[in-house]
Amino acid sequence: MSTAAELLAAARQLEALGLNQGTAGNLSVRSGDGLWITPSALPLEGLAPEDMVYLGLDGRSQGRHRPSSEWRFHRDILAARPEVGAVVHSHAPYATTLACQRRPVPAFHYMVALAGGHDIRCSDYATFGTQALSEATLRALEGRRACLLANHGMIALGADLPAALDLAREVEYLCRLYHQTLQTGRPRLLDREEMDRVQVRFQDYRRH
């Protein structure tokens, strides 16, 4: 399968998992000196791999459609984070619910460590498609593989598309659990030492 076909398949999977709908959200995958990215403002039905857009790191695109309006944060994340091969942005319902309260996800559950630290941050607000949003996103992702975007949605990163999709699904599940926990009382949080221990255990867990 070509990289463009893999990208389209991942976008379809994101929707099938209930993590995205309509023309919301966008995905990218590193390729050569640039990236493949989903086109802007087009629903997935009827799209073919040839509808995906190739973008150089200089922001110049090739293809029959405009690149996603969020090409700036996709490009900037891939340029700043060599370990990242794919970026998933979605308006997943529970993640977006918390993002609309600009509420980060604290260490209420040990699996929060999957995002790379002791919490999942929520970025500062900036208008969609702007360089300001890209900058806010990079700050929220410092030392992390996922973040919420204020009044907008979420981002998950991975070494490749399956890893980024997997993390997006985990983050949405954690946001659902956190939302539910908030309905039933005050969460009891894990401390930093415990979250550090979890990170160490994860390294071994994931190797197997």
Ligand code: 13P
């Ligand atoms: P695009 O259709 O341009 O990718 O925009 C959707 C979106 O979610 C903007 O944040």
